[in-house]
Amino acid sequence: MTNRLVILCVWAVTASVVSGQQPVHQRIDKATAERNGGAMASLASDAEFLRRVYLDLTGIIPAAAETRKFLADSDPNKRAKTIDLLLASKDFSRRMREVVSVMLLERRAGTVISDQEWNKFVEGAFAADMPWDQFVRELISADGSDARTRPAIRFFVDGGRSSHDQMTQDVARLFLGMNLQCAQCHNDRNIREYEQAHYFGIYAYLRQSKLQTDKSQRAFLIETVAKDKMEFQSVFSKNKQFTGPRLPDRGEVAVPAFKKGDECAAPAKDGFPGVPKFRPRQLLARDLTAADNRRFVRNAVNRFWFLMMGRGLVHPLDLLHVKNPASHPDLLEFLVDDFVAHKFDVKYLLRQIALSQSYQRSSILPGDIDPAAVKPESYRVANAKGLSSEQLAWSLMRATGNLERIAATPLSKKSKFTYKDYVNGRLPAPDNLSDVMKLFAAAFGNSAGSPEVDFTPSASQSLFLLNDKLLRNWLTPRDGNLVDRLTKESNSDRIAEELYLVSLSRLPDDEEKALVRGSLERHKSRRSQALGDLAWALLTSAEFRLNH
Amino acid sequence: MKIEPKATKLERVVRYERQMHCCRLSPDGAYLYGAGFDGRLHRWTLNQKDRHESFAAHQGWVETMVLHPDGSQLFTADSWGQVSCWPVGPGIPKRRWTIQDAHLTWLRRVTVSPRGDRIATCGNDHKVRVFSSGEGKLIRELTGHEHAVLSLAFHADGKSLTSGDLFGNVRHWDLSTGKCLRSLDASRLYKKFHQYDQGGVRCMTFDTAFRCLYCGGFEGTNANQAQGTPTVIALDWASGKIQTIMTPRNAFTGPILDVVYHPAGYLIGAGSSEAGGVLWFWKPGQAKNQHEVRYENSFRGLDLHRNGARLAAAAFGDRGGQRGGNGRRLTNGEYVGFEGSIALYTLA
Amino acid sequence: MKHPHSCNSSEHALTRRQMLQSLGVIAGATGVAGLAEPIFAQQARRRQKQVLFVWLDGAMSQLESWDPKPGTQFGGPFKSIQTRLPGVRLSELMPRMAERMNRFAIVRSMHTRFEDHSQAVDPIQRGDPKNRGVPYPFLGSAVSKLLGDQGSGLPPYIHIKPGSGGFFYQDAGFLGAEYGALTLGDGNPPANLAAPEGVTAEIDRARSELREAVNQRFLRHRTRLLSNTYEHTFRIARQMMNHRSLFDPARLGRKDLDRYGGTEFGRHMLQARRLLEAGVTFVKVTMYHWDTHGDNFNCHLSGVPQVDQALSAVLDDLTDRGMYEHTVVVVLSEFGRTPKINGRIGRDHWPECWSLGIGGGGIRPGVVIGATSAKGTFNAGAEYDIGHVFHTIFRALGINPDKTEYDNNGQPLPIAHEDCSAIRGLLA
Structure with missing residues (x-):
């Protein structure tokens, strides 16, 4: 016990003294130390750390030989080395594929894209260190015609996302951290920030999207011509409202008016309608993933943080809004900036979190404190997952x-x-x-x-x-x-x-x-x-x- | 006589505001009797511009009626178990006799022996009862069915009666002893659809030579609503074996609710569906019908006039289907039920 | 105002508790203190409130059951019979319930809004409060949530139905998957209830003791939030294994099965009784295929007596066991059937006026609420929507819908339709 306390004190002192251009993982520790609300757990033992980092980064416990080797290793830098080793391993892409599939597909199955095609696509993306914004862009924009991104259409077309309502809700929830379910029918009465116009703004990006199969029953997610704004009405009001494609906090995209017959960039072919000049879903892919779309970046950082730390900085994960602030608001904003600065590099973000002592804390309580007093958002003790x-x-x-x-x-x-x-x-x-x-x-x-x-x-x-x-x-x-x-x-x-x-x-x-x-x-x-x-x-x- | 089914003509239709289950033509062709949902006995005088009269008769539904072979009496029965005997002819009919509780549950069918001395009834109580036609006195109770008995037919031999039940069991009874002589198998007409018993031998008739017993109903329903293929099973009387399974040539979904045998050598079946009614004409021994006649409403009971030249068919449903379906459908602000009709066909 | 999700708010605490209270097949919450009482505890049972919910899917005809109109235009072929209640008659297809009407109640003036199955089946079972944009829980999930863990150690919401089983999380709506229905398809037991071959009770005990010992070591100095939940699922699993016979259809006695009608529905109702006896809070029994657009009367002739017999038997059994006084028994469909008899001798969908049966704990016995017109075409007088029924059931269970609300991630939601109230005449 004494040992633990000593380590703890050293930590606290270090964290409070260092500031400025310190490494990101230290910024994390500083932020959590400032709001811990009580004694923190000591650093995890080597065994505890190894098991955790294996599970988080590769999705599997270490083999006995790996554990033995790690425990016997006297290199003071062995944890950082292991983190890098795991991030570079093949298992990392597989683990991320599993994580991302469960997060984005939510175990919905489908037949348009096979598991094998999807898995290969996602693992390939992570193996190639594809930036997160690009990955999401491909999920949103893919229409099935490009062989490389074709598997990405699974996000929209497989597993009950065929309705524009489901598409809208899932884009908002999974990429903006906004559960807009209530806003479908009216402004959310509990979350003022979630407006019905948000819902239909996203809807307007998606409503031209449509699944169509060719002669060989191959499916494509095409877009038809957008003619006008989206009309909607609150269940509490008789007023009709209109919106073009628009993301929360961002400008509305004008729906261009074309002369009849001039709407398409490519003519109808092989039973498919012409390819419109104005393709709102492509614009959604661009606008949603823009580096200055903080809701998008915040949601991404929060979800990866949750993956590692067992508790979102904002929790629940799909209720990001002003009245549900982050437990560590400055840290979240810092990580958002940092993620953008590092070009949406998921591996980088996970590495910084894994290197932090906040991540590497033990799950054993410090002293005889009341377990009920340890809030998961305090990160005083490692949260079990x-x-x-x-x-x-x-x-x-x-x-x-x-x-x-x-x-x-x-x-x-x-x-x-x-x-x-x-x-x-x-x-x-x-x-x-x-x-x-x-x-x-x-x-x-x-x-x-x-x-x-x-x-x-x-x-x-x-x-x-x-x-x-x-x-x-x-x-x-x-x-x-x-x-x-x-x-x-x-x-x-x-x-x-x-x-x-x-x-x-x-x-x-x-x-x-x-x-x-x-x-x-x-x-x-x-x-x-x-x-x-x-x-x-x-x-x-x-x-x-x-x-x- | 010979008939050409294709020459079948709709001679006239008499209508009534309530649905009609069964009908009989008087031997002289002057009267058309009908009964149905309202429990009344209806009479149309055909040579007086189809003058309609109706008389208090029953409670519940009247689904079944039969004429005495001599044409002088009509036996009617209702779903509450009562059987009555009426004189045929003009004037206000006066009940000759009534059996109050021939069956305590839904009475399904009344029929009369070829000689006219007996009537038989059957019902949901699994029983078949034989009464004297003169006074309505119970003569025999035939027990052995294990399910609701839906249809009956007397054989001309004077001692045989057949009855068919919900599970497609057909029994051959010895009227003199009350014993079941044998069971015949028409169980194709029964289906256990999930937890529900569906189908049964809804109707039966012999051919004129009494060599074959035709059992009608439906097969293979795919819902708890009689959504199957109309089917008649022809049972060879001597062997008891299935001779032919008769179904319509054109696809049709719904039950056959009555069959009559035309002496010219046709089995005529009446079909019922949401799309209306159909009469099918089968040649004995042939699996598919030779001809069909469509009607706007679905059919229930048939009656072949004894001269073989006219066929009456009771029907119900709403014309054009405007009032049917789910929910609150009002007609001029009123909740109106469906009407009934009897279609009279000329066979030539 | 602090958002409920920020730290330390009471709502937040509630949400944590909610999560902990993962009942269903999911771990239950008795908090840190562990399981409150052993299964079958007499005391717990006496305090317990339970529900038997009989769902006649497709819609049983009120005219061939609770509200006969014999001898009238739309009355059909059946007679009515006198019941134990003076002046109250049921269809002749329900002789057994007629004998028990002094213990049961009917609402004859239901009036709901949906005339298609797809529209009606969910809202009726969810109690259909005004559209809140969130899926409301089915009654079973709602009751499990509102009554909380009653200490049986068994899943609180079990659904017996023909066809496939599994865990029907969708029932739970916004309450979260853990309040879903453990569904016994065709009344078959949940998977993996039997110990594997070669694992005797003794071996099983030994390996479980080992497991306990490993856990004890781990739990020293650790928060038990997740591990308690995990351990609770093992306790429930073990309770289910220990009461394997409870889920074993082969253990149902021939005599009992016959008394319940010898039908599939009867068997499911008997299984329901056994589950209620064992302390399950809410048992739902579904009987499908009541949608008799054709041949309505023959179909009801086949179906209604099955309900009559099984329902009567379960009423008797619950009464004999002293359970009826704390068990609400409800029998209903998504709507009624049209008075009009169509061309296929069928009846169509009719939400305008229909009946449901209800009885047991908190319900006044022997009453008939509401009436339809002489021909049974529309309600004559006050009519009730499904919201009224939910209010009534909640009240009968001792839950005050005016003072209880759901907390859906900080969004307060009424537990029953706010424009409705309990049917006073129905409450004991």
């Missing part, structure tokens, strides 16, 4: 030593895996990555269209962990998997070490070694099952289920 279904699947496969086998099993062309068939006993447990991911998404993800922000465990999920055959299979000795390896080991301390390293990414203490020893002694007659049970207990524990 639930593992996403993807993080859980990857980590369970790795921990149980089945990842390599499953990753090497090709997806059968005939596989028609569905969760429904599986839970109803019509299908065996999946053995390839694609189907395993589908199963976990169905079992642990939210339903389509519902954002995954809070940790919402359910009894069905617990029943899955308790009784489903998949995890059970993974904990049955086979081909050098975890339990197979452990059955060949006789020393119970070494078993305990391996178990804790692979599952919780840390070494066991004496108490825990004793727990393992005692359990194995009690279940001598069924040793391999007992090893499986031990692993199960660790893998279903809160310590595993949470990223802390």
Whole structure:
């Protein structure tokens, strides 16, 4: 305890003295220190840090060997090095693809763009360090005609976003942090800032967009000719109002009047109408992602911050407005400027956050303080985050030593895996990555269209962990998997070490070694099952289920 | 006699403000009797400009009526279980007798034996009852059906009666002993649609030679609203086996609610749908009809005049469908129900 | 004014609690103190309020059930029968409920606005307050939320229906997915209720103890916000496993099944009774396909007796078990059916005047509210919208809709239509 306090004091002093041109991660720490509201937790242990940064940046817990290596490394700079290593890894693009897909598609499925096409597109974008504004621009503007950006049309066309209302709400919510649901019918009565004109301003950008298929049933998100302004009316008023395309706080785009027959830049062709000269969705892509559109940048920074810190600077994430200010307003504005200055470089932003001591704080409470007094927005203590279904699947496969086998099993062309068939006993447990991911998404993800922000465990999920055959299979000795390896080991301390390293990414203490020893002694007659049970207990524990 | 179905002509239509379920032509062709939703006995005098009279008769619906073979009496029955016997002819008809509770639940059908000495009734209580036609005295109760009994037909042998139920079971009864001699299978006319029993043998008739029993209804409904294919199952009387499954040539959705056999060798079925009514003419042994006659409203009961030259068909629904559908549809500010009609066809 | 989402406001605290109160299959909240009471606790049960909600989807005809008009223009073929209430008659298709009308109540003068299923099914079950631009919760989600955790350890809102099951989060509307319905498709139990092969009760206990020990170590010196929620789901899962027979259709007794009619609907109603007995707050039973645009009378002949028998049986069982006095039983559809009988002998959709059945705790037994005209075409006198029904149900459950409102991320929302009030004559 004394040690912790000392570190804490040193920190506080450092943070208050340094200012000006200090590194961004230090600015972050200064800001959180100023508003912590009480004692802060010490720095996370190496093990705690490693597990967290692996989960956040690569979506999977570290392999036991990586943990051992990191714990043994005496380089004082090893945390920063690891952060850079992970950001440069292939797993980072995959992790970002998973994050961005869940955030933007909200587990909506569709058939226009296949998972493979979408995944390749998003992973490619992150692998190439595509700036966030460009990425969003492509999502908004893609119409399907350009092979490279074609998968981006999934954002609008797959999974129930075919209505202009849904498109409008989702653009506002996901890219501006504005939940404009109420504003569809009237000015939001609780949030003055959210006006009905905002809703229809965005709507006006989108209402010409339309899905159309060509002769070979290939779908495109075309735009038809925009003729006039959008008319709307509040349910509380009889007055008709009009707006052209307009983003909140920004000027209205004039709808140009063309002579009849002169509206198109390219004539109708192959059953498609002509390509209009005025294409509001293209303008939306430009205007929305403009560097001076602070709502857009703020929303982006806030969402990436949330990803790392478990709590948005503004929370809920879709209620960014004056009366719901950021917990650290100056920090948010600083990060917004910095993100723009660094050309919307997501990797840069995540790196700065990861380097901060605010990120690297322990989740262990400082002293005997009342846990209820620790507000998540104080960042005094690391906020625990639930593992996403993807993080859980990857980590369970790795921990149980089945990842390599499953990753090497090709997806059968005939596989028609569905969760429904599986839970109803019509299908065996999946053995390839694609189907395993589908199963976990169905079992642990939210339903389509519902954002995954809070940790919402359910009894069905617990029943899955308790009784489903998949995890059970993974904990049955086979081909050098975890339990197979452990059955060949006789020393119970070494078993305990391996178990804790692979599952919780840390070494066991004496108490825990004793727990393992005692359990194995009690279940001598069924040793391999007992090893499986031990692993199960660790893998279903809160310590595993949470990223802390 | 011979008829040419294509020459079937609509001779006249009599209308009434309430829906009509059943009809009978008097043997002399002078009177057309009808009954339906209002429980009254209606009589149109055809040679007096279709003069319409109606008489208090029943409660509930009157869905079924039958003429005594000698043409002098008419038996009517209602959904509350009452059967009455009426004289046929001019003047105010006076009930000869009434059976108050022939069935305690929905009475589905009354029919008369070829010799005229017996009438039979059936109902939702799973029972078939046989009464004397002279006094309406209960003679026999035939028990064995496990579901609502919807249709009846006497055989000319004087001792056989057939009855068909909701589940498509057809029973052959020995009238002298009250025993069920055999069961015939028309279960194609039944479908369990989710939790609901759908269909049943809605109507049945023998051919003139009594070699075949035709059972009508519908098959394969896809909703809890009789949305199936109109179907008649022809059962070979001797073997009890299905001889032919008769359905319309042109697509049609809805039940067949009555069948009559024309001695010229046609089975005529009456169809009911939201698009109106149809008469189908099948040649025995053929799966598809030879001819069809469309009508503006959907059909219920049929009656073939004993000379074979006229066919009456009770119908109901609203003409043109203007008053139907969901919600508050008012006609001149009034909530008006649908009307009924009886279409009289000339067969030649 | 401070926005509710800024720190320390009471509304904020409420939202946290809301999140914690992830019931449904989602973790429930008894706060830091852990689970309040063991399942089946007598005391808890006595204090508990429960609801059996019977949804006759597609719309049952009021004329062939609660509001017969025999022998009139639109009355149809059926007779009516005398009930235990002098002067009150039901369709002959409901002989059993007729015998129990002294314990039940009817509203005969419902009047709602939607005449299509797509328009009506959701609003009627959501109570349809004025359009707030947010999806309102279905009654089951609303009641789960408003009554809170009643300590049964079981999910508060379970829906039994033909077809597929799962977790129907959409029911919860703006309350958030956790208030959705655990749906037992075809009455089948939730997946993974049985311990895997080879895991005996003893082994299961041992592995759970291990798990507990691992957790204890982790929870030292950590905030328990998320881990408590997570642990609660394990407790609910274990309660469900321990009461596996509760979800096992094979455990339903032949005699009971027969008493409930031997039908699929009867089986679901019997399962509902068992879930209520076990302490589930809100059980919904759906019976589909009442949309009888053709052959209305034969269809009702098949359907209404199924309702009559199962509803009567459940009323008897709840009464016998002393549960009826705290359980509201509601039977309704999205609207009624037209008095007019169409050309297909069907009845169409009719929101103008229709009936619902209600009884149990907080509801005055043996009353008939409202009346339709002699021909059953329109209401004769006061009429009630679905908002009135929600007010009434909430009141019967001891919730005051005038003093209770939802907090939707800081947006206060009424729990029932603000232009309506409870149907006074219905409240005990």
